[in-house]
Amino acid sequence: MKRQVMVNGRSANIEIDGSQLRYVRDEGVEIEGEFSLEGTSVLMNGRSYRVSKGAGTEIWVNGRRLTMEVFDSRDLRPGQCATANHGRQEIAASMPGKVIRVLVAAGDTVEEGQGLVVVEAMKMQNEMKSPKAGRVAEVRARPDATVGAGEILVVVE
Amino acid sequence: MSLFRKVLVANRGEIAVRVVRALRDLGIASVAAYSDADRASLAVQLADEAAHLGASPSSESYLRIDRVIDAAKRHGAEAIHPGYGFLSENAEFADACAAAGIVFIGPPAGAIRKLGSKTAARQLAIAAGAPVVPGTERALSSWEEARAAANSLGYPVLLKASAGGGGKGMRRVDRESELQAALRDAASEAGRAFGNSDVYVEKLVEEPRHIEIQILGDHHGRLIHLGERECSIQRRHQKVIEECPSPLMSSHPDLRQKMGQAALKVARAAGYTNAGTVEFLVDGNVDHGPNFYFLEVNTRLQVEHPVTELATGLDLVEWQLKIAAGEPLTLKQTDVTWRGSAIECRIYAEDPDHDFMPAPGTVVHLSEPAGPGIRLDSGISEGWNVPLEYDPLLAKLAAWGPTRETAIRRLDRALSEYVLTGVRNNIAFFREVLADTDFRGGRLSTLFLDRFFKRRKKLEADPEFEAAAALVLALASRRAEVPRRDIRRWLESGREELLR
Numbered sequence: 001m002k003r004q005v006m007v008n009g010r011s012a013n014i015e016i017d018g019s020q021l022r023y024v025r026d027e028g029v030e031i032e033g034e035f036s037l038e039g040t041s042v043l044m045n046g047r048s049y050r051v052s053k054g055a056g057t058e059i060w061v062n063g064r065r066l067t068m069e070v071f072d073s074r075d076l077r078p079g080q081c082a083t084a085n086h087g088r089q090e091i092a093a094s095m096p097g098k099v100i101r102v103l104v105a106a107g108d109t110v111e112e113g114q115g116l117v118v119v120e121a122m123k124m125q126n127e128m129k130s131p132k133a134g135r136v137a138e139v140r141a142r143p144d145a146t147v148g149a150g151e152i153l154v155v156v157e
Numbered sequence: 158m159s160l161f162r163k164v165l166v167a168n169r170g171e172i173a174v175r176v177v178r179a180l181r182d183l184g185i186a187s188v189a190a191y192s193d194a195d196r197a198s199l200a201v202q203l204a205d206e207a208a209h210l211g212a213s214p215s216s217e218s219y220l221r222i223d224r225v226i227d228a229a230k231r232h233g234a235e236a237i238h239p240g241y242g243f244l245s246e247n248a249e250f251a252d253a254c255a256a257a258g259i260v261f262i263g264p265p266a267g268a269i270r271k272l273g274s275k276t277a278a279r280q281l282a283i284a285a286g287a288p289v290v291p292g293t294e295r296a297l298s299s300w301e302e303a304r305a306a307a308n309s310l311g312y313p314v315l316l317k318a319s320a321g322g323g324g325k326g327m328r329r330v331d332r333e334s335e336l337q338a339a340l341r342d343a344a345s346e347a348g349r350a351f352g353n354s355d356v357y358v359e360k361l362v363e364e365p366r367h368i369e370i371q372i373l374g375d376h377h378g379r380l381i382h383l384g385e386r387e388c389s390i391q392r393r394h395q396k397v398i399e400e401c402p403s404p405l406m407s408s409h410p411d412l413r414q415k416m417g418q419a420a421l422k423v424a425r426a427a428g429y430t431n432a433g434t435v436e437f438l439v440d441g442n443v444d445h446g447p448n449f450y451f452l453e454v455n456t457r458l459q460v461e462h463p464v465t466e467l468a469t470g471l472d473l474v475e476w477q478l479k480i481a482a483g484e485p486l487t488l489k490q491t492d493v494t495w496r497g498s499a500i501e502c503r504i505y506a507e508d509p510d511h512d513f514m515p516a517p518g519t520v521v522h523l524s525e526p527a528g529p530g531i532r533l534d535s536g537i538s539e540g541w542n543v544p545l546e547y548d549p550l551l552a553k554l555a556a557w558g559p560t561r562e563t564a565i566r567r568l569d570r571a572l573s574e575y576v577l578t579g580v581r582n583n584i585a586f587f588r589e590v591l592a593d594t595d596f597r598g599g600r601l602s603t604l605f606l607d608r609f610f611k612r613r614k615k616l617e618a619d620p621e622f623e624a625a626a627a628l629v630l631a632l633a634s635r636r637a638e639v640p641r642r643d644i645r646r647w648l649e650s651g652r653e654e655l656l657r
Contacts, residue, residue: 058579
């Protein structure tokens with residue numbers, strides 16, 4: 001499992017494979033080793049940590065407060081994908097980033113899973129895919145534009 | 158022993174819990190008075206009965222004399238404990254209790270009145286022979302008068318607005334050449350702020366420490382003191398760390414008795430009974446001192462009373478109840494002894510990184526510290542919504558140890574165990590203060606926190622902490638398989654086997 005992490009305004013990556021963990025800050029600091037997690041108790045390389053979630057994005061580790069969000073880097077999923085894939089679909093950025101390429105134009109016919117927009121977030125490029133076959137109703141994303149989480153990029157009908 | 162059958166607690170938060178606990182310890186039924194916001198408070202949950210006062214604003218609930226008296230009558234309470242704040246130092250409330258045939262657990266209304274105004278209390282202290290900060294007391298009428306007064310006091314001096322407060326119209330003057338300009342500035346600032354440009358001059362107390370004396374008096378003429386609490390660690394003129402003994406006492410062993418006697422003189426002159434606190438300013442004068450000066454009297458139980466309880470082994474709320482019930486104070490001054498060291502910090506819903514701004518919110522996760530030497534007086538529980546209407550004090554964490562060093566270590570340990578999420582708070586901040594070398598060395602003054610902030614280093618985020626937090630968040634969606642517990646072994650095996 002690979003996830004991207006925003007912590008106190010910086011970004012990092014975490015990889016979890018069984019009981020092995022690798023945490024890499026963008027500036028290069030790396031923590032690697034074996035872990036075990038039970039409730040609020042984390043054991044990592046033999047050391048013990050107590051982790052409690054707070055309000056919103058706050059999380060406390062051994063009495064220290066962090067603001068942290070973890071994103072799924074594999075698929076920056078379209079905003080409405082949880083609902084049935086019919087009707088009007090708004091494809092939104094799930095985390096802040098920058099639009100690298102716009103692959104479709106309004107009026108285009110698209111297949112389910114076809115790439116619509118490429119967004120770079122935390123140094124990773126992610127292709128936003130169409131949740132359904134249909135017609136592109138609207139393209140709001142502009143190349144090089146900075147987008148916020150939840151911002152609608154493309155609308156597919 | 159004829160204490161009360163039932164007592165109403167006219168307060169909220171941790172102090173309401175504290176009083177409810179004392180009542181339960183004494184076998185007295187408790188009634189927690191509450192506002193809308195406090196309907197599900199810990200005090201309401203722990204009390205035997207609860208009485209609704211009104212809407213959340215204090216002016217509609219905890220400050221309403223009529224409603225508090227009515228609640229006590231409705232529930233058949235014989236006495237009211239006012240806690241601190243709210244109506245605790247309100248002479249009119251003490252009178253209203255008496256008129257309703259209810260015992261007010263506190264000093265007589267007359268003593269509250271005599272000590273209520275700072276200037277009247279100062280006059281009373283002077284008459285009683287307690288030292289006050291030397292000064293003119295009256296407004297200065299001319300520059301010549303100011304010069305003569307400042308010279309006789311000795312520089313540095315402090316110019317203060319007669320109508321003053323909040324530092325407005327206040328000027329420090331270090332030498333005569335600065336006096337004239339400072340006088341002009343102070344007077345014009347006071348005039349703008351208060352519509353009264355009267356200014357007086359006082360001796361400036363350098364490196365001031367705030368040290369107060371706990372007193373206890375009964376209705377039979379006995380009045381004793383329970384020693385000091387040092388409360389020099391303050392933010393916005395509010396105490397955040399308090400301790401007993403004051404670190405100053407180890408180098409000045411006779412200071413406690415001197416201050417204690419001065420406090421008793423003031424209390425005697427005011428006709429004081431029940432628990433009270435006489436506050437002093439103590440200077441850092443190592444040559445002829447330290448000198449102490451009377452500030453004011455708090456005619457109630459103090460927030461920081463637990464440190465006195467830990468150091469003396471006495472229960473102040475129990476004594477308040479006994480004294481209010483007319484029992485004699487069976488303790489003599491010589492019965493009061495101090496053991497080890499106690500230190501307390503006030504846990505507030507506030508943000509130490511942003512000028513201690515109050516930070517309301519809902520307590521998401523709460524795991525409270527315990528263990529040797531730890532006492533926690535808390536008013537919160539998980540899911541508790543910290544109301545905007547009141548002071549953001551959540552809890553008081555205190556530690557006792559045979560030495561100050563041990564007490565500090567225990568307090569630090571307890572802070573490290575304390576998990577309180579969902580509400581910004583000062584728990585982590587206290588650990589920084591406790592680690593400070595000046596704090597450890599007992600070099601305290603009311604200027605401590607200002608200086609601490611100037612030398613405070615931003616803590617580096619620990620990558621291991623981040624990794625642990627990221628791990629928890631990344632795996633949060635993963636459903637934990639809850640294994641069915643097989644309890645047959647417990648049921649079938651003997652105790653011997655289980656203990657093996």
